[in-house]
Amino acid sequence: MTEHPNPVQELWQSQPVEGTKMSLEEIRRRAGKFERRIIWRNRRETLACLLTCVMFAYFMVGAPSLWFRISYALFIAAMIWVAIQLHRKASARSLPAEMGAYGALQFFRGELERQRDSIRNVWPWYLVPTIPGYIVLNIAWVTARPGHWLPVVGFDVFVIALFIGIWKLNLWGSRCLQRKIDELNAAANGL
Amino acid sequence: MAVASEQDELYQEAAQTHGAALERLARAYEADAELRRDLLQEIHVALWRSFSGFDRRCSLRTWIYRVAHNVAASHVLRERRAHAQTLVGLEELEQLPDANSGQAAADRSHALNRLLELIQRLKPLDRNVILAYLEGMDAASIAEISGLSSGNVATKIHRIKQVLARQFQHGPAPTGPAGEAHD
Numbered sequence: 001m002t003e004h005p006n007p008v009q010e011l012w013q014s015q016p017v018e019g020t021k022m023s024l025e026e027i028r029r030r031a032g033k034f035e036r037r038i039i040w041r042n043r044r045e046t047l048a049c050l051l052t053c054v055m056f057a058y059f060m061v062g063a064p065s066l067w068f069r070i071s072y073a074l075f076i077a078a079m080i081w082v083a084i085q086l087h088r089k090a091s092a093r094s095l096p097a098e099m100g101a102y103g104a105l106q107f108f109r110g111e112l113e114r115q116r117d118s119i120r121n122v123w124p125w126y127l128v129p130t131i132p133g134y135i136v137l138n139i140a141w142v143t144a145r146p147g148h149w150l151p152v153v154g155f156d157v158f159v160i161a162l163f164i165g166i167w168k169l170n171l172w173g174s175r176c177l178q179r180k181i182d183e184l185n186a187a188a189n190g191l
Numbered sequence: 192m193a194v195a196s197e198q199d200e201l202y203q204e205a206a207q208t209h210g211a212a213l214e215r216l217a218r219a220y221e222a223d224a225e226l227r228r229d230l231l232q233e234i235h236v237a238l239w240r241s242f243s244g245f246d247r248r249c250s251l252r253t254w255i256y257r258v259a260h261n262v263a264a265s266h267v268l269r270e271r272r273a274h275a276q277t278l279v280g281l282e283e284l285e286q287l288p289d290a291n292s293g294q295a296a297a298d299r300s301h302a303l304n305r306l307l308e309l310i311q312r313l314k315p316l317d318r319n320v321i322l323a324y325l326e327g328m329d330a331a332s333i334a335e336i337s338g339l340s341s342g343n344v345a346t347k348i349h350r351i352k353q354v355l356a357r358q359f360q361h362g363p364a365p366t367g368p369a370g371e372a373h374d
Contacts, residue, residue, distance in 0.1 A: 104337045
């Protein structure tokens with residue numbers, strides 16, 4: 001501590017405070033509430049994944065050909081893969097103990113890098129897993145109704161545009177995060 | 192349970208010795224009274240949870256300030272996304288025109304509001320440094336809390352002093368009651 005606070009430090013330190021206190025019971029109750037919220041969020045995500053899988057399984061059972069059944073099975077596998085990746089990325093969030101172990105600079109750089117890495121390349125964990133399903137679905141449509149290729153091409157163009165849109169949007173987001181990381185690095189170097 | 196009681200004891204010690212400083216910190220990070228209360232409670236809960244992993248590799252004070260600043264700065268980033276608020280660095284703060292110091296500094300409450308306004312405009316890392324400085328910490332402690340090098344902290348403190356000197360040229364009026372809880 002400095003020995004003689006200057007007038008502005010004195011002004012800051014002598015400002016009236018409410019003296020807010022929280023009992024240990026209240027703290028535990030709130031901490032439990034927070035943990036329950038995380039558990040429920042995970043349950044909701046799992047349920048959404050399960051419902052989608054059930055929907056595809058229903059289509060699979062009633063599918064008119066083997067190609068369609070393979071396509072829906074691939075979509076189910078992709079859904080499960082994406083859900084696992086989402087869960088892994090979400091559970092990597094910083095815990096309070098980490099907040100105390102690192103200074104503000106390291107903490108924020110870590111948080112921003114984590115966010116950047118999760119969105120920088122969405123291909124391997126979000127987009128690519130669904131591609132086999134789409135390819136087999138194309139084969140299923142073409143073999144089911146030979147000659148009716150126009151709606152298939154239209155659908156493919158839509159899917160490709162959607163994939164590119166998602167990729168570009170995430171790329172833009174990761175660039176914004178990288179700029180913030182560069183700012184932090186510049187601040188760390190005293191620039 | 193020995194671990195749980197140590198966690199409780201550490202939290203109680205933290206709340207007792209740094210409770211007032213945590214309130215001031217919350218005030219510096221959130222202007223809205225309702226959100227500030229939520230933020231302060233979030234800090235207290237995060238502190239209690241963090242003590243289960245407190246390894247004593249740094250002082251208790253450093254740990255408390257790191258957790259509190261990191262929770263509060265996360266709150267700022269979250270709110271900034273919601274309200275598209277632009278935050279500035281100390282360098283930009285130096286470019287601000289001088290305050291109408293004769294009037295502003297004459298009244299403690301005005302001066303405090305002006306000080307809060309300045310702090311709330313800062314980016315989290317610079318806010319971290321200025322708050323630790325205002326709490327009377329030395330450069331080494333601020334470096335430990337912020338993760339910046341001592342030299343970098345010294346440069347930032349130099350800038351802070353210049354900004355504060357310009358904005359509060361005549362100093363805040365010396366009258367007025369001291370805080371109820373002053374650590």
